Amino acid sequence: KAGVTQTPRYLIKTRGQQVTLSCSPISGHRSVSWYQQTPGQGLQFLFEYFSETQRNKGNFPGRFSGRQFSNSRSEMNVSTLELGDSALYLCASSLTVDRTGYGYTFGSGTRLTVV
Amino acid sequence: AQSVTQLGSHVSVSEGALVLLRCNYSSSVPPYLFWYVQYPNQGLQLLLKYTTGATLVKGINGFEAEFKKSETSFHLTKPSAHMSDAAEYFCAVTPNSGNTPLVFGKGTRLSVIA
Numbered sequence: 001k002a003g004v005t006q007t008p009r010y011l012i013k014t015r016g017q018q019v020t021l022s023c024s025p026i027s028g029h030r031s032v033s034w035y036q037q038t039p040g041q042g043l044q045f046l047f048e049y050f051s052e053t054q055r056n057k058g059n060f061p062g063r064f065s066g067r068q069f070s071n072s073r074s075e076m077n078v079s080t081l082e083l084g085d086s087a088l089y090l091c092a093s094s095l096t097v098d099r100t101g102y103g104y105t106f107g108s109g110t111r112l113t114v115v
Numbered sequence: 116a117q118s119v120t121q122l123g124s125h126v127s128v129s130e131g132a133l134v135l136l137r138c139n140y141s142s143s144v145p146p147y148l149f150w151y152v153q154y155p156n157q158g159l160q161l162l163l164k165y166t167t168g169a170t171l172v173k174g175i176n177g178f179e180a181e182f183k184k185s186e187t188s189f190h191l192t193k194p195s196a197h198m199s200d201a202a203e204y205f206c207a208v209t210p211n212s213g214n215t216p217l218v219f220g221k222g223t224r225l226s227v228i229a
Contacts, residue, residue, distance in 0.1 A: 004158070033216060042221035043205065056216050090158055097214045104217065106151075106158030 002027065004093050004107035012113045018079040021110045025072050025093030031055075032074040033104060034066060037088040046089075049074055050097050078112075086114045117142045117208045121220035129228050134193040136223045138180075138206030141187065148189040149207040149217065150180055159205060165189065166211070176200070201227045 005024040013019050025032050033056075034046040045058035049068035066076040072093075078085055088111050092104030122137040140146055147166045151159040163174025170182040176199075180191045189206060203224045207217040 035219075043219040045216045045218070048216055055214075058216070092159075104159075104161075106160070108156070108158045 004091055004105055006089075006091050006107035006110050008110060009108065010111045010113075012115060013081050014115055015081055015083060017081050018077065019081060019112060020075055020077045021089055021091075021112070023074045023076075023091030023093075023107060025074070025091075026105055029093035029095050029105070030072050031094045031097050032068055032072065033092045033094070034074070034076050035090045035092065036060075037090055037109070038086075043090070046076065048097070055097055081114045083114050086112060088112075117146065117210060117215075117218045119206050119208050119218055119220035121204075121206055121223050123223055124221065125224045125226065127226040127228060128196045130198055131195050134178075134191070134196045134200065134225065136191040136204050136206075136225065138189045138191065138220060139187055140189060140206070140208045142208055142210060145211045146208045147211050148180075148182060149209075150174065150178070150189075150191050151205045151207065151219075152176075153203045153205065153222075155202075162191070162204075196225075196227045198227050198229065201225055 007022045031050045033048040035043045037043045048056040052068045063079045068074045088109045090109045091107045118141045120139045149164045150162040153159045163172045165172045165182045173179045178193045203222045205222045206220040209217045
């Protein structure tokens, strides 16, 4: 079965612009989580959606937002990009919000570079 | 709140040698613990997990980890390193309710020397 699909794989944006990243979870998975990965901070939780509702939110500014559609696909948006937003953005899906079965299944990520 | 500390941001071993990657956690409730591996330009792949039951957990690619509550540790080991094990490894924790986002350590990069 298909894995978690993130698009695009690579993105270069200019400071001040906005960007939208997309994530399609494994078929049947209803929970989608987003993480930001940087060399200095490691993986930091952004937010989680389940059945189109935001269930958890990390400690990021309001410039970071997301949503989930009825087919469980999710998008995250970053407005007014800053250089520090350059990172690998990882999407992870799970069957439900209960991760005791197997944690997450991750996509390959979107590498965002802000110049 | 939960947190994870991975001792050593970079570990280097010779091919065929023992791999030991250290993970200590902090959790106010019984934890569920995970190890993930990340190869270059890829996402994270689950290696193994501890939820309940046996404290020695076996995962893929010959890795195993032991949950030691008294030491709040979940170290990852492999008896004999292979070149293909070179990657970054992440330890993660979530409370045993399971519905809280995973908290990851900062990762340990494993290099394997021929």
